[in-house]
Amino acid sequence: MGKWWARLIGTAVVVLLLIGVALVGSAIHLFPQLRNPFAESTQETSGPVLLQSVQQLSRYEAASGTFQVVVDISTNSSILPSFLEGSDTMFIGVGNDNAYVDFAHLKGNDVQISSDRRSATLTVGPAQLEPATLDVQQSYVYAQQQGLFTRVNQFVSGNPNSQQSLYELAQKQIQAAAGKSELITDAERNTRTMLVSLLQSLGFQNITVNFTASAK
Numbered sequence: 001m002g003k004w005w006a007r008l009i010g011t012a013v014v015v016l017l018l019i020g021v022a023l024v025g026s027a028i029h030l031f032p033q034l035r036n037p038f039a040e041s042t043q044e045t046s047g048p049v050l051l052q053s054v055q056q057l058s059r060y061e062a063a064s065g066t067f068q069v070v071v072d073i074s075t076n077s078s079i080l081p082s083f084l085e086g087s088d089t090m091f092i093g094v095g096n097d098n099a100y101v102d103f104a105h106l107k108g109n110d111v112q113i114s115s116d117r118r119s120a121t122l123t124v125g126p127a128q129l130e131p132a133t134l135d136v137q138q139s140y141v142y143a144q145q146q147g148l149f150t151r152v153n154q155f156v157s158g159n160p161n162s163q164q165s166l167y168e169l170a171q172k173q174i175q176a177a178a179g180k181s182e183l184i185t186d187a188e189r190n191t192r193t194m195l196v197s198l199l200q201s202l203g204f205q206n207i208t209v210n211f212t213a214s215a216k
Helices: 002-027 047-055 148-157 164-180 183-201
Strands: 059-076 086-102 111-113 119-124 140-146 206-211
Touching (some): 086 164, 086 183, 183 206
Parallel strands (some): 119 206
Antiparallel strands (some): 059 086, 086 140, 111 119
16 A cells, blocks of 8 residues: 555656646747647737628618609690690609619728738729619609590500609609719718728728729
């Protein structure tokens, strides 16, 4: 029993000596540095990580506008007078259009980060307009004059698509009005504000957001 106890004590002493040698050797860099399993680790925000974060936004709906247009369509017969055949319709069209910025196709060189990781420059595509939509509930015929034969023909035929041409023309005019408005400018300003806020939350201090020219 005494021999086994002596061997146990001897083994424990050897293990303690080995641990002590390993710790001393690590301290004086004779052995590889031992890692502290409880130490905190910091993950830097690199270019690819930042690019992936922006790409995940995919498509940013940056601005929306409501537009009202007046559509005037006249049809007249070349033979009969207007009070017999023909029509003159004034239509009020109300619709919406949205502007967005697409981040899905950004590439690595679109994100530039300074060596001190305090400055970032992003180059994104231009704001674009979605197809305009007509609100048929808010749109209406303001005034209409029709010749006698025209009214009779529409009553007999019962054409449910008689206002389709008005809808299509109103939608095109809303699209054109959106293109002439400040919707694109507002969308790019709102996108820049969003991206600056995002990058500031990641620790960047100096942030530049550039938009490429739109394709004509």
